[in-house]
Amino acid sequence: MRPLRRDASLETNPMSQQTTTNKATDSGPVVFRPEALAEYHEILTHYPESRAALGTVLWLAQREFGWISPAVEQYISELMGLPRAWVEGVVSFYSMYHRRPVGRSHIQVCTNLSCYLRGAEDIYGAVSKRLDIEAGETTADGKFSLERVECLGSCGTAPMLQLNDQFHENLTVEQVLDLLGKLERGEKL
Amino acid sequence: MQEKVLLRYRDLSVDLKMIDNYIESGGYSTARRVFSEIAPEKVIEMVKESNLRGRGGAGFPTGLKWTFLAKNTGKPNYLLCNADESEPGTFKDRAIIENDPHQLLEGMMISAHAIGCTNAYIYIRGEFAYGAEVLKRAIAEACEKGFLGNDVFGLGRELNIHVHRGAGAYICGEETGLIESLEGKRAHPRIKPPFPAVYGVFGCPTIVNNVETLACVKHIVERGPAWFKAIGPETGPGPKLYGVSGHVRNPGVFELPMGTSLREIIEVHAGGMREGRQLKAVIPGGSSVPILRADEIDIAMDFDSVAKAGSMLGSAGIIVMDDSTDMVAALRRVSHFYHHESCGQCTPCREGTGWLEKIVTALDEGRGTEEDLRKLDNVAKGMLGTTICVLSDAAAMPVRSFLDKFGEEFRAAVRRSAGAAAA
Numbered sequence: 001m002r003p004l005r006r007d008a009s010l011e012t013n014p015m016s017q018q019t020t021t022n023k024a025t026d027s028g029p030v031v032f033r034p035e036a037l038a039e040y041h042e043i044l045t046h047y048p049e050s051r052a053a054l055g056t057v058l059w060l061a062q063r064e065f066g067w068i069s070p071a072v073e074q075y076i077s078e079l080m081g082l083p084r085a086w087v088e089g090v091v092s093f094y095s096m097y098h099r100r101p102v103g104r105s106h107i108q109v110c111t112n113l114s115c116y117l118r119g120a121e122d123i124y125g126a127v128s129k130r131l132d133i134e135a136g137e138t139t140a141d142g143k144f145s146l147e148r149v150e151c152l153g154s155c156g157t158a159p160m161l162q163l164n165d166q167f168h169e170n171l172t173v174e175q176v177l178d179l180l181g182k183l184e185r186g187e188k189l
Numbered sequence: 190m191q192e193k194v195l196l197r198y199r200d201l202s203v204d205l206k207m208i209d210n211y212i213e214s215g216g217y218s219t220a221r222r223v224f225s226e227i228a229p230e231k232v233i234e235m236v237k238e239s240n241l242r243g244r245g246g247a248g249f250p251t252g253l254k255w256t257f258l259a260k261n262t263g264k265p266n267y268l269l270c271n272a273d274e275s276e277p278g279t280f281k282d283r284a285i286i287e288n289d290p291h292q293l294l295e296g297m298m299i300s301a302h303a304i305g306c307t308n309a310y311i312y313i314r315g316e317f318a319y320g321a322e323v324l325k326r327a328i329a330e331a332c333e334k335g336f337l338g339n340d341v342f343g344l345g346r347e348l349n350i351h352v353h354r355g356a357g358a359y360i361c362g363e364e365t366g367l368i369e370s371l372e373g374k375r376a377h378p379r380i381k382p383p384f385p386a387v388y389g390v391f392g393c394p395t396i397v398n399n400v401e402t403l404a405c406v407k408h409i410v411e412r413g414p415a416w417f418k419a420i421g422p423e424t425g426p427g428p429k430l431y432g433v434s435g436h437v438r439n440p441g442v443f444e445l446p447m448g449t450s451l452r453e454i455i456e457v458h459a460g461g462m463r464e465g466r467q468l469k470a471v472i473p474g475g476s477s478v479p480i481l482r483a484d485e486i487d488i489a490m491d492f493d494s495v496a497k498a499g500s501m502l503g504s505a506g507i508i509v510m511d512d513s514t515d516m517v518a519a520l521r522r523v524s525h526f527y528h529h530e531s532c533g534q535c536t537p538c539r540e541g542t543g544w545l546e547k548i549v550t551a552l553d554e555g556r557g558t559e560e561d562l563r564k565l566d567n568v569a570k571g572m573l574g575t576t577i578c579v580l581s582d583a584a585a586m587p588v589r590s591f592l593d594k595f596g597e598e599f600r601a602a603v604r605r606s607a608g609a610a611a612a
Binding site: 046047048049051052053054055056058059089090093094095096097111112113114116117118150151152153154155156157158162165166167 | 265274275276277278279280282283308314315316317318319351353354355356357358359370371372373374375376391432433434435436440441442472476506508510514519522523526529530532
């Protein structure tokens with residue numbers, strides 16, 4: 001298969017999750033910055049009813065606050081005029097909204113069938129061993145978290161993992177260890 | 190070498206993501222012609238005439254689906270592009286989205302014209318963050334050129350296309366699950382009828398079409414239904430994207446005529462088996478469809494032929510397994526997936542997917558019994574046709590077919606467990 005022509009300007013920064021200005025903590029105020037609030041109002045214009053914007057607004061909240069804490073759910077529910085239970089119901093249904101903080105490098109290894117056939121367990125094992133964490137865990141320094149995920153639509157370039165928003169495909173164990181080394185040293189990917 | 194249509198980007202040296210390159214190579218001329226000269230009924234007629242069948246998995250005739258749209262409701266009609274591509278083994282729509290997004294937008298514009306829609310959405314799975322950005326930029330470019338927005342091609346017509354990013358849930362690929370999700374809810378599929386064409390998103394008449402289907406619409410209108418019908422079997426023709434993954438030398442997406450033989454796809458296009466390995470099994474249409482043995486691959490990969498062979502073309506995500514594959518372990522992956530993705534609404538699926546995974550895991554871990562094999566088949570049987578959507582069937586079909594085609598491996602797993610227990 002010919003490699004895809006990927007456009008760097010459209011790639012999201014793998015480190016973007018750490019550049020948030022308003023981390024959700026139990027004590028700090030949870031409120032959108034004016035820029036984010038402007039984005040929120042723009043998002044509402046895409047839909048004939050405001051509730052339909054909820055999924056997109058949760059993405060915005062996750063970008064701003066790092067994860068969807070109970071305080072963030074409360075804020076979104078008040079902002080959008082939706083019951084808190086409704087917001088939590090939606091957050092908990094979808095696997096990509098973080099209900100607890102994740103590492104700055106959130107590593108998601110696909111272990112579904114096509115990746116499994118091409119060595120996904122070796123990839124998962126290498127990451128787990130190197131970071132000394134299992135799926136669902138975050139390293140003590142908050143730098144890395146690890147997850148097993150289901151098919152990411154990258155079966156022709158298996159095995160693969162997703163690092164924050166970025167796909168890393170056609171992986172070997174050596175390449176994965178190299179990637180982790182670069183992340184540990186804070187080098188550009 | 191056959192001319193590539195859907196994957197034209199591979200034959201061109203220019204980047205088709207850039208709208209100027211796309212226009213330069215003939216892009217948007219068909220949408221312009223459709224908006225200025227062709228009546229909506231005529232477009233629907235062309236799509237019906239072409240015998241295009243939906244590329245998402247079910248293979249329902251697209252033109253017929255469009256004619257089900259409720260008329261004179263006083264409500265707006267919506268077009269939703271299903272870009273939730275999540276069936277394990279499927280990665281074809283991503284090739285279009287990431288490399289030739291304007292092809293999809295042009296197909297959507299033509300389809301929106303046909304069904305009288307002024308606001309359309311592309312529901313893209315959350316993990317395709319890059320694809321979502323590609324689409325957003327393509328839409329912004331098309332708006333800037335005046336191809337989308339409030340004055341399409343200067344004709345005073347309105348059409349907006351929005352990108353809506355999902356957040357990780359397989360069930361959003363089911364069209365009513367997608368609709369619920371787009372409305373800001375948990376993606377629980379709806380009971381049908383009413384079908385979306387009558388009562389869809391926001392309670393309005395809605396058409397949900399797959400990415401590849403909408404791309405096909407552009408080419409049907411551009412080159413004519415006769416051209417489309419001449420490619421492959423007349424009852425479901427056209428260029429088709431086949432995704433091949435697993436134990437082949439050259440995995441990837443291949444554009445071939447509908448009905449190309451499965452053997453040719455695997456042995457010629459995907460390069461055949463890895464060195465020293467023999468073919469053992471093939472799942473022809475995404476992980477939910479019944480599995481085929483190595484001696485069953487001399488079939489044409491079109492909707493009717495694969496159905497006749499006892500499986501389904503589905504999403505044409507072809508998963509190839511060689512003789513190194515442990516079928517019990519492979520099924521365990523599949524059963525884990527459907528358990529993870531059951532939305533929990535219907536009891537047979539919520540409980541059944543859990544039981545399937547539990548039993549297959551026991552077999553794989555050497556704790557299985559004869560009774561487990563009977564239970565497995567029994568639970569799977571009870572999950573067929575008993576729920577609101579087909580996720581339950583999607584979980585049950587692979588189990589029943591693995592047992593049917595590779596039962597000896599499951600019985601061997603039981604014997605090993607018994608042997609270990611006795612020792």
